[in-house]
Amino acid sequence: MLDCIEHLTPAQIVEELDKYIIGQKDAKRNVAIALRNRWRRMNADENIRKEIVPNNILMIGATGVGKTEIARRLAKIADAPFTKVEASKFTEVGYVGRDVESMVRDLVEQAVNMVKTRKKEEVKVKAAEMVEDIILDALIPPIQGRAGAPVSTTSTDINGVPDSDYELNERTREKFRDKIRNGELEDRKIEIKIQHSGMPGVGVMGPGMDEASMMNIQEMISGMMPKKTKKRKVTIAEARKILLDEEAAKLIDMDEVKEEAIFKAENSGVIFIDEIDKVASSSKKGGGGPDVSREGVQRDLLPIVEGSTVNTKYGVINTDHILFIAAGAFHVAKPSDLIPELQGRFPIRVELQSLTKEDFYQILKFPKNALTKQYEALLAAENVSLTFNDEALDEIAAIAYEVNSEVENIGARRLHTVMSRLLNDILFDVPDKIGANAQIVITREMVIERLSDMVRNRDLSQYIL
Template identity: 75%
Template sequence: MLSKDQYLTPKQIVAELDKYIIGQNDAKRNVAIALRNRWRRMNVKEDIQGDIVPNNILMIGATGVGKTEIARRLAKVADAPFVKVEASKFTEVGYVGRDVESMVRDLVEQAVSLVKHAKKEEVKEKAEEVVENIILDALIPPIKKPSTNFSSQNDDSVAIPVDDAELNEKTRERFRDKIKSGEMDDRKIDISVSQTSTGGIGMVGGGGMDETSMMNIQEMIGQMMPKKSKKRKVTIAEARRILFEEESSRLIDMDEVKDEAIAKAENTGIIFIDEVDKIAVGASKKGGPDVSREGVQRDLLPIVEGSAVNTKYGVINTDHVLFIAAGAFHFAKPSDLIPELQGRFPIRVELENLTKEDFVRILSEPKNALTKQYRALIGAEDVDITFNDEAIDEIASIAFGINAEIENIGARRLHTVMSRLLNDILFDIPDIIGPNAKIVIDKAKVQEKLDGMVENRDLSQFIL
């Protein structure tokens, strides 16, 4: 359990979100409070701890205003398992297109992955030492030093002088240093890689068996089958990666990983249900698809309320999983959701549409701003590109104008505009624009490249 000092305060959480997300302060404050409340719950008296349920959040806002990014960044700040699902996927085939419990199973998979990664970091040093020895043995097999000048256990034994054994050890140490420094990464060696053979066993599912159940049964059969070793010739760099995965997996206790992952998913897991407005029953209630939508809501309800879900790692209880739902709600209202589901999302946050000034900030301020991304990409070719303030202002103005006149897709429009602006440059590097070149994007360059984009209004080019 994290101490008070290790867990971020709401103000610190908002500050972390501010590094990547412009505006939407109300939404950031609410998710920060929800995250801090988790630490508070885990540190109250046990007799009331189980009764404190998370305040699930419903985000209302147009596409591209930052709903998904807020939820995803929140999970990263909390080092929590995170799953995003589209509610509309559950209505695609028949009555329910996909088993709604699958999102909880996906959450546990994410938790297992996070815990395994943390455990591997703990045994990293020991695993790397084992891998180093395996690679060294493949390059220079060790010679056992005899207790006397010559080994002479029987007439058929091979005599090994002490000097040879010592020379072998010194040579191994020299090569160990070369392996550590990466000097021999391109050299190829033979290694044995363990693999599980299922013997080509296929599964024919019976009625009612979903895809997840089928995969679980196949995995169980795979674990029961004997493991075989396969010889592979790979570079030392590749061998280090393959063998590290094997050795670190051997050093960690998977039962412990499963228990920790279940606890992590139950107490810190975040499930983001996007497009929840698509399963809202319209005011007309004409039947047909609306029946399916209401059915999906009723299937989601017990999971959001709190229920036990079977996974291949064990049973997970969803009582304290944080659910964040989001939707544009252009053609439906939150009140079109069934009352029971509405009640499970007591915190409602309306996200604001992005302004041109927001676009200017999005292009330049966040750690992952588009201008910084393109500068890094082009910098990989040893070419330097800069965007002056007037250029950024013009890009924002054009993107905002297209959103206003065609279809508002929020900050995603900036990706389209930036791609159109830089396509020729990206194509010309490195054949025409060589290394060490310096490119400056100014207002005139932006207008030259994007004026046609504004005039033509060809939807096929501009809508993502």
């Protein structure tokens, strides 16, 4: 289950993270160790395996420095179910808001989808054969003869031997099967039957009901209602897409999927709790008001992070070995403002550094998903070549850093607004004024011309950047 990280050492995990995230070495090292420890635990002696609990991580840093991206990329490397929640969306039990257990249900849902997708891929070839038969039946329906009925003859083959209707039908079907496989009939329309629940939305009168209970009720009612089929006239290409998913689902054992998904969520799941500083009480003084509710949320989070069982629609899940990564800016509150029990459940603390001008330059140039590469790919779709020279990237980085320093520090997200403003006119003019095969080079002079006025006008920068 955790074989995908078997050959990745902590150093190699950091290398993988370096492809997408610039800087933050301490954070990368700690999450790499945490990830490798998942595999180590699964391969440890059985007598102690259950006793080894993950070292949950608390990331401290301003917005836009890479906290969420590190956690998300970590889950992708491990092929692990991942869910991100904002602690500020939760409310103490008894108040209107999201139940803290919903984050575990979201994680299990993610795990089920991952396992289903993988298992559908495994049966894809068999499902494709079944879809081919359904499409062929819609084009040339097979002859259904009665047992013991005389076989009629309607034609003669090349040797002068009479053909039965059945043999003629089979030969025609084989010809059309070849055409389907060769893609010659993709635009021909056929009528197919597809399943749909047809279940109306369910409303509940009276006291509010949490989302999990509502989903369970809807699923239960859906299971009791008979499955309806609906006829649709679509092209063969569309029919193949619609039917492939349906037929693959029929070949999957859902009990096996649920069992595997729960194991995956329990042993390799990652829950990222963002904005945890928003539920920390900003002072230790007693009193009422919002601080009471914040402390209530922390006490509701505590048993989940400590390790407890949560009921989901797929079964009971134990949270003992789920890796929790919490994050917050902690501008007002401090990590010590969290209740001591919750602090103790996040023993690894990492402070992420604010991004420098050099960091911005590297973010624009090196990551696989760099913004510059994204814009180049967008314009390549219009057959327009877009390139940035180094001086331009340096100037963009300087402007982003300057605006962050003078207006509000939103980290790497500032690059999105700067780049959007820089390239707006080009994106609008393609393809009307700037045609295919055009080559656009972004220079330092162009960057200064389009962005310098906004940087000078600080009041305007607050609204535009």
